[in-house]
Amino acid sequence: MSTTPLVSIRDLSVEAAGATGPLHLLRGVDIDIAPGRIVGVVGESGSGKSTLASAILGLLASNVTKVGGEIRFQGLDLLALTEPQKRALRGDRIAMIFQDPMTVLNPVFKIGTQLVDVIRRKRPGVSRADAMAAAEAMLQRVGISEPARRLAAYPHQMSGGMRQRVMIAMALLTNPQLILADEPTTALDATVEAQIVEIFRDLQRESACSVLFISHHLGLLSEFCDDAIVVYGGLVVEAGPMAEIIGNPRHPYTAALLGCEIDEGESGTALKTIPGHPPSPSALLAGCAFAPRCALVDELCLRGPVPMAEVGAGVSVRCTRI
Numbered sequence: 001m002s003t004t005p006l007v008s009i010r011d012l013s014v015e016a017a018g019a020t021g022p023l024h025l026l027r028g029v030d031i032d033i034a035p036g037r038i039v040g041v042v043g044e045s046g047s048g049k050s051t052l053a054s055a056i057l058g059l060l061a062s063n064v065t066k067v068g069g070e071i072r073f074q075g076l077d078l079l080a081l082t083e084p085q086k087r088a089l090r091g092d093r094i095a096m097i098f099q100d101p102m103t104v105l106n107p108v109f110k111i112g113t114q115l116v117d118v119i120r121r122k123r124p125g126v127s128r129a130d131a132m133a134a135a136e137a138m139l140q141r142v143g144i145s146e147p148a149r150r151l152a153a154y155p156h157q158m159s160g161g162m163r164q165r166v167m168i169a170m171a172l173l174t175n176p177q178l179i180l181a182d183e184p185t186t187a188l189d190a191t192v193e194a195q196i197v198e199i200f201r202d203l204q205r206e207s208a209c210s211v212l213f214i215s216h217h218l219g220l221l222s223e224f225c226d227d228a229i230v231v232y233g234g235l236v237v238e239a240g241p242m243a244e245i246i247g248n249p250r251h252p253y254t255a256a257l258l259g260c261e262i263d264e265g266e267s268g269t270a271l272k273t274i275p276g277h278p279p280s281p282s283a284l285l286a287g288c289a290f291a292p293r294c295a296l297v298d299e300l301c302l303r304g305p306v307p308m309a310e311v312g313a314g315v316s317v318r319c320t321r322i
């Protein structure tokens with residue numbers, strides 16, 4: 001596939017000031033997001049997933065001291081934008097969905113009022129009646145029953161799952177080219193999570209916009225993502241079409257993540273974890289970041305940084321055994 005990427009990230013590194021020295025939050029990340037593709041970013045807690053989303057949104061924390069490399073969005077150099085330019089991009093061409101809907105919803109306004117505001121920001125000339133009709137149709141689309149009645153409700157009158165859908169409706173109403181979704185189903189029970197996944201499945205079928213969906217749960221992502229990006233210790237360690245990543249994981253870390261999923265399915269208990277811990281962002285990596293936890297480690301893994309290598313079928317892997 002040779003379409004021009006919607007987002008092209010090259011050698012992105014993010015460093016923050018820590019109590020005892022620099023923290024390497026991202027260490028030379030390369031990612032392409034093609035138009036209309038749903039891309040799952042997976043990795044354990046602390047691997048750098050949210051930092052990646054924040055870098056794209058231009059919302060990095062104030063203690064970030066260095067950002068290197070390049071993030072291009074439709075050819076636009078995102079790291080060179082001014083604050084007002086970044087604000088204009090967010091909520092217009094780039095939408096965000098978070099774990100907690102109340103970061104986006106205003107508790108003192110009715111849902112209908114908030115959705116109409118979003119629509120009018122995008123289409124200033126639209127009448128209130130038309131905007132209300134569009135808001136109702138969008139609530140219907142994200143699976144909210146009795147959408148006309150819900151327009152008159154306040155956020156606190158809705159369940160957590162319903163508020164999450166309203167936030168997704170808000171994102172979709174801006175008609176964005178990219179949606180960044182950071183663990184939007186983590187706080188929800190399995191049934192509601194499955195319903196939210198269904199909305200993303202519809203988006204995948206429509207290919208209306210690209211989505212970068214962050215999760216620590218590879219099995220969940222495999223249900224609706226076209227592509228997968230596996231991050232570990234601030235590095236991308238494997239990337240490619242989801243079917244390939246799930247069907248034939250080449251990196252031992254990807255295989256370990258997948259092993260956790262299989263165990264979960266068999267035992268029906270909470271997600272199994274990989275023994276050991278990811279590297280601290282303060283660590284300087286001498287060799288492969290996963291080496292201390294890898295059952296297949298050998299002397300070559302510790303010799304120096306391991307580059308990404310293309311292995312065919314659209315897959316790239318950062319492993320000495322490839």
Ligand SMILES: Nc1ncnc2c1ncn2[C@@H]1O[C@H](COP(=O)(O)OP(=O)(O)OP(=O)(O)O)[C@@H](O)[C@H]1O
Binds near residue numbers: 018025049
């Ligand atoms: N501004 C910051 N200052 C210091 N450390 C940070 C900062 N932002 C992130 N970190 C640390 O960098 C690492 C990566 O954080 P990040 O939130 O990107 O990971 P994540 O993969 O999204 O984790 P989670 O799944 O828990 O949200 C973590 O160890 C985190 O504690």
